[in-house]
Amino acid sequence: MNQMQDYKTTVKFETFSYLPPMTPDQIRAQIEYALSQGWAPSIEHVEPENMMNHYWYMWKLPFFGEDNVENVLSEIEECHRKYPGHHVRLVAYDNFTQSQGTAFVVYRAG
Numbered sequence: 763m764n765q766m767q768d769y770k771t772t773v774k775f776e777t778f779s780y781l782p783p784m785t786p787d788q789i790r791a792q793i794e795y796a797l798s799q800g801w802a803p804s805i806e807h808v809e810p811e812n813m814m815n816h817y818w819y820m821w822k823l824p825f826f827g828e829d830n831v832e833n834v835l836s837e838i839e840e841c842h843r844k845y846p847g848h849h850v851r852l853v854a855y856d857n858f859t860q861s862q863g864t865a866f867v868v869y870r871a872g
Contacts, residue, residue, distance in 0.1 A: 778866050783870075784866075784868075789835075789868055790831060790835065792852075792864065792866065793831050793834050793835065793852065793854075794831050795864075796852075796854035796863060796864055797828065797829055797830075797831060797834070799854075799856065799863060800856075800857075800858075801854035801855055801856050801857075801863040801864070802824040802825060802826045802827070802828070802854065802855045802857065803824065803825050803828060803834050803852055803853070803854050803855075804820065804821075804823075804824035804825065804852070804853045804854070804855060805820075805821040805822070805834075805837055805838055805841050805850065805851070805852060805853075806818035806819060806820055806821060806850070806851050806853060807819050807821055807841055807845050807848040807849065807850045807851070808848055808849055809847070809848055809849075809871075810847070810848070810849060810871045810872065813849055818849075818851065819848075821837065821841040821850075822837065824853075824855055825837070834852070838850060838852065838868055838869075842868075842869045846871075847871050847872070848869075848871055849867055849869065849870055849871050850867070850868050850869040851865060851866060851867045851868060852864075852865070852866060852868055853865040
C-alpha cells in the first residue's frame with residue numbers, strides 16, 4: 763500500500779490513477795481483458811491544460827469488433843507519436859450495458 767500516490771499532490775486521471783504507472787505488460791493485460799469482454803476499444807487524447815474537460819479528442823473511430831491486441835497497441839503508439847505533448851487514454855465501450863467498461867491513461871504528457 764505504500765506505493766499509492768498522495769491524492770493532494772498529483773493530478774488524477776482515470777481508473778488506476780492512484781497506482782504507480784502501469785508497465786507495458788500490465789497495459790497489454792488490460793487491453794486483452796477488454797477485448798475478451800467484447801468491449802470496443804477507443805483511443806482519445808488531449809492537451810494537459812484541457813485534461814479536466816469532459817471531452818477529449820477521439821483518435822479515429824472506436825475499433826468495433828477488434829480482437830487483436832497488437833492492432834490496439836499500434837494505434838495507441840501512433841497517436842502518441844502524432845501528439846507527443848498530449849495525454850493519451852484507452853476507453854473500452856461495453857455495448858451490452860451501453861457504458862464504458864474501462865478507461866485509463868496510457869501516456870501522460872511531460
